[in-house]
Amino acid sequence: MELTRHCDLCEHKKSDFKLGLVCGLTSRKPAFNKTCSKILLGNLFEEKLKQINLEYDQLKRKRLLTYSYTVVFIFIGLIIIATGYLIAYHINDVANKTSVRFYTYPLTFIAISFAPMGLGISTLINYLQHIKVVQRKKEDLDKVLALYNIKYAIDIDYQKEFHGTQEVYIDLKVKGVR
Numbered sequence: 001m002e003l004t005r006h007c008d009l010c011e012h013k014k015s016d017f018k019l020g021l022v023c024g025l026t027s028r029k030p031a032f033n034k035t036c037s038k039i040l041l042g043n044l045f046e047e048k049l050k051q052i053n054l055e056y057d058q059l060k061r062k063r064l065l066t067y068s069y070t071v072v073f074i075f076i077g078l079i080i081i082a083t084g085y086l087i088a089y090h091i092n093d094v095a096n097k098t099s100v101r102f103y104t105y106p107l108t109f110i111a112i113s114f115a116p117m118g119l120g121i122s123t124l125i126n127y128l129q130h131i132k133v134v135q136r137k138k139e140d141l142d143k144v145l146a147l148y149n150i151k152y153a154i155d156i157d158y159q160k161e162f163h164g165t166q167e168v169y170i171d172l173k174v175k176g177v178r
Contacts, residue, residue, distance in 0.1 A: 003030035005144050009048060011040040035147050041177050049141065050170045053154050056138050059131045066127040073120025077113040084109020150176040 004021045007013045012024040022029055025038055088106040145152070152174045159167040 003032065005140055006030065006032075006036050006039060006147075009039070009041055009045045009141075009144065010036070011042045011044055012038065013044075039148070041148075041150075045177075046172060046174070049152060049174075050154070050172055052134070052137050052141055054156060054168065054170060056131075056134050057156050059127070059134055062127065063131075066124060070120040070124040073116045073123075077115075077117030077120070080109055080113040080116070084113075148176065150174060 007021050007023060007030050010023075014022050014024040014027070016022045016027070019029055023036075023038075030036065084106040087109070091105060152172060154173075155171040157169040157171070159169065
């Protein structure tokens, strides 16, 4: 485990342009075995804990919406392809089979169908990448806290949304902080 993850939660952390994240007490990179005896967990730690858990919870809440969005846009793309096929089938009955229009319409509809299908798939890929990153952050944070025998309970309460702004109340209870 990377030792700077401990420092990232500590009130003593300091940034150095050459070294990166360093301990504010020693002005050096962290050099401890499993846990730091001088770690000071305070407001910075609580804010980081709230931020990561809130982001994770918000992504979990968007899961159904994201999957629904993807399915709907793929379905729209398939409808466009079917429409192109039906138009081509109708043209086949009316026009000469060697007509250029016979091939142009279905190909145009297939090309147009890529837009909604691509939008749906790219939204899903973006969501999956984002949730993977946030899950990793949460797992890393929980691993560090487990080393210090720190347990927490978090309750996230979403209020009504007004004009695109939603208030969120976070109740955090932490046990085991020195």
